[in-house]
Amino acid sequence: MTSFAELLLLSVLLINFLLLGSSRLGALIRAVALQGVVLAVLVLVSQGISLHSVSLATIALALKGVIIPWYLSRAMADIKIRREVEPVIGYIPTLLLGAVITALAFLFAQSLPLIDAHATSLLIPTALAVLGTGFLLLITRRKAITQVVGYLVFENGVFLIGLLLVDAIPLAIEAGILLDVLVGVFVMGIVMNHINREFSSINTENLCSLRD
Numbered sequence: 001m002t003s004f005a006e007l008l009l010l011s012v013l014l015i016n017f018l019l020l021g022s023s024r025l026g027a028l029i030r031a032v033a034l035q036g037v038v039l040a041v042l043v044l045v046s047q048g049i050s051l052h053s054v055s056l057a058t059i060a061l062a063l064k065g066v067i068i069p070w071y072l073s074r075a076m077a078d079i080k081i082r083r084e085v086e087p088v089i090g091y092i093p094t095l096l097l098g099a100v101i102t103a104l105a106f107l108f109a110q111s112l113p114l115i116d117a118h119a120t121s122l123l124i125p126t127a128l129a130v131l132g133t134g135f136l137l138l139i140t141r142r143k144a145i146t147q148v149v150g151y152l153v154f155e156n157g158v159f160l161i162g163l164l165l166v167d168a169i170p171l172a173i174e175a176g177i178l179l180d181v182l183v184g185v186f187v188m189g190i191v192m193n194h195i196n197r198e199f200s201s202i203n204t205e206n207l208c209s210l211r212d
Helices: 003-021 025-047 051-079 091-111 121-140 144-167 170-197 204-209
Strands: none
Touching: 003 025, 003 091, 003 121, 003 144, 025 051, 025 144, 051 144, 091 121, 121 144
16 A cells, blocks of 8 residues: 555544544534545545546545535534533543554554555554544434434444455445445434424433333
């Protein structure tokens, strides 16, 4: 993998910390959009220019970098929420956990039986770190829109792992996975609107008060 691709993977890791340390929902959405754009560029840099790679990069750029962030920004404007004010744990502990997860991802990647081409690459540890960051956002934030961002970051980790198999997996399957993510985000948008309408808040802890 080229040094430029490694630079893109490092930027993905830095965006992880931006996501974990930000309380402003607008900044979170812009950060996950930026991560989506970087992943789309990474496809072209790591796989070269071909019909397959250009198609995959275009789909990733459209969904991850434009359509889903635009939809989340619109949902945020509708519910008039600007900040995550009551996380389960504070931002500094979350950043420290993010650093631990990143370090563990690098250690675990070294123990995997990878081929020589991937053994020294940042792709696997970055993918594992992104998966862990997405899961951390899902379990440490109360606002539904932040949890959707966590879900998107988690899917970005899956997307990075999929780059190892991009030659073996048909484009239709990859596109199907991305479209599943798009549908999932739209469904979560509908859920957020219902939570906000019923409770005047998008705190997911309110769901515990629902009864049959």
